[in-house]
């Protein structure tokens with residue numbers, strides 16, 4: 547067993563409400579922590595720290611939990627910059643471009659898909675993300691969805707079966723047959739590779755009856771529920787998410803008062819994806835309304851080649867503060883502890899003894915710089931499960 551003492555932490559933001567000051571941020575100043583193997587073994591004042599095998603002095607920097615990016619679509623091939631250009635010139639986002647990526651992904655080798663996913667996961671890790679959820683959804687055949695989940699599992703245990711991303715073109719005239727395929731043979735092949743089932747329940751994707759049938763099949767196959775909902779209109783997504791006890795309903799740009807009230811009375815997290823609203827020029831969700839109503843909120847990138855080719859959680863934090871009226875503290879909590887809640891995990895998203903030793907060291911005296919210095923390389927070093935990621939200097 548090897549141990550590492552990280553000391554000289556000017557501001558340790560534990561995101562654990564039981565620690566330090568400014569609950570629920572749980573800030574300890576002049577702090578240190580000890581990592582043993584993959585977990586935190588000790589957290590406290592630097593003056594009280596014991597010796598360890600290795601010692602790293604971060605010289606007064608701020609340290610925060612590694613980010614939990616609970617919503618991505620990382621396994622794909624190709625890119626859609628032409629669609630982005632057209633959208634910025636005024637074309638609306640409809641989700642129709644998904645089939646462009648499906649075609650490129652089906653044609654790609656598994657090695658190429660794995661290499662592209664590795665590139666993106668590496669980019670995210672350098673930006674402070676230590677847990678990533680990855681969905682399938684660009685295969686839309688039994689073999690391709692299975693292949694995408696096999697690739698995703700190489701990078702994370704948080705894999706999500708999203709065969710119900712869109713109805714592929716070959717089933718346009720027989721939607722019922724596609725729903726039957728996804729909830730039958732495709733689910734049978736994919737359930738052993740996934741922890742979650744997700745459905746894109748929105749205008750142009752799957753309607754209420756289809757979504758209910760798909761989720762029922764997923765639950766029967768042992769998967770837990772998360773949902774894309776209320777991105778494009780005030781649809782039934784939130785209602786269904788609460789009905790199924792989903793861990794999270796993601797997007798939430800168009801919510802009725804009933805939606806907000808039912809989320810507030812549930813354990814379902816509202817995961818907000820401001821980078822996708824930024825990249826589609828869509829309306830941002832009203833985070834203030836959700837938080838004030840008592841809803842637990844998470845932030846995630848929604849990284850995908852169409853609506854949000856964004857890997858940076860710090861960028862999402864900056865957007866949430868500038869565009870969604872979240873405080874810097876609320877945005878950091880949503881990007882860490884909130885993401886953990888959205889994945890029903892208690893071992894990540896906070897700095898506490900026994901949790902996975904995931905941290906981002908900031909080249910700044912305060913976590914507020916994540917929002918205050920958008921696009922600057924504020925994250926200067928990252929540990930994931932006790933291991934230093936990359937080799938950048940502190």
Ligand SMILES: [Zn+2]
Pocket residue numbers: 617618619774848
């Ligand atoms: Zn998504």
